[in-house]
Amino acid sequence: MSNTDTKSVSITPTRYDLHTHSLRSDGTLTPAELVTRAQAAGVEVLALTDHDVTDGIEEARTAAVSLGMRLISGVEISVTWQGQTVHIVGLNIDTDAAVLQQGLVRLREFRQWRAVEIGRRLQKKRIEGAYEGARRLAKGNIVSRTHFARFLVEQGYVRGMQQAFKQFLSSGKPGHVPGQWAALEEAVGWIRSAGGQAVVAHPARYKLSAGKLQRLFGEFRECGGEAIEVISGSHPPEAAQHFARIAAEQDFLASAGSDFHDPEKTWMDLGRLPDLPAGCIPVWRDWEQVESPPAKVAAGSFS
Numbered sequence: 484m485s486n487t488d489t490k491s492v493s494i495t496p497t498r499y500d501l502h503t504h505s506l507r508s509d510g511t512l513t514p515a516e517l518v519t520r521a522q523a524a525g526v527e528v529l530a531l532t533d534h535d536v537t538d539g540i541e542e543a544r545t546a547a548v549s550l551g552m553r554l555i556s557g558v559e560i561s562v563t564w565q566g567q568t569v570h571i572v573g574l575n576i577d578t579d580a581a582v583l584q585q586g587l588v589r590l591r592e593f594r595q596w597r598a599v600e601i602g603r604r605l606q607k608k609r610i611e612g613a614y615e616g617a618r619r620l621a622k623g624n625i626v627s628r629t630h631f632a633r634f635l636v637e638q639g640y641v642r643g644m645q646q647a648f649k650q651f652l653s654s655g656k657p658g659h660v661p662g663q664w665a666a667l668e669e670a671v672g673w674i675r676s677a678g679g680q681a682v683v684a685h686p687a688r689y690k691l692s693a694g695k696l697q698r699l700f701g702e703f704r705e706c707g708g709e710a711i712e713v714i715s716g717s718h719p720p721e722a723a724q725h726f727a728r729i730a731a732e733q734d735f736l737a738s739a740g741s742d743f744h745d746p747e748k749t750w751m752d753l754g755r756l757p758d759l760p761a762g763c764i765p766v767w768r769d770w771e772q773v774e775s776p777p778a779k780v781a782a783g784s785f786s
Contacts, residue, residue, distance in 0.1 A: 499765075501767075503530065507536055509627040510743070511744065518531075530574055533559065536624060571682065571703075601658045602614025614626075620637075667706060668706045671703065681708040684715070684740075685712055685715040687722040711736075714740070727762065
């Protein structure tokens, strides 16, 4: 499918949300439920950016058209850069692009192997049925660490998701399996081959020194990357001004996304993003204008 029908109208920045997840990766809502919730929260332009998979886009687009929203085809690609996992969002991608889909297949194959290995390692710690439990909780093709964390909470091994990661799934813990993801150049290349724009997701989350972060941004730009997430639900409030300055100094476009996964995580909820700081050039600046969206139907139609 072409990315032409995913182009957005230019509207108030607070009505954009360009980083969200459904249960096709590690979110908890179906793509249609995600769109419905976003529309009810006042979002008018929404990107579905599931991890390493695009198979929720069609369902999301159908719901968005019925609700009078604009749906941006997106993906969040896992990258290994200097031993660190970073995420690159692709916006306005052609989901039929062969190079992109071939790359995503490779990443999903690794994810499947990793999930089995996490289960094996947790079993060595007398946690039985972890892989099967995570597989049950995953409604799409992706079994992630988040699903293992939910299983550990469900079974009473930990009290919450944060403890699950801290005790079992983070680096150096029993269930941690290092990622072997795409190279930065590969990920950006896949996105560009699909006609999309590459964005560094939630840069404040990475445990990188200021110098290393600058090197990441420099290599990202050399690969053809265009934007960084200045506004993110994964960022502390003060990070927006910091990354707005970096975007201005390094000629990056600015993106904004909640990184929404779950209605229970209200600090990352839809429709709550602040405006981009003054001086930012939004990633949607040059997006092709489109006609007004079709008439809305009842918001509950896809709930």
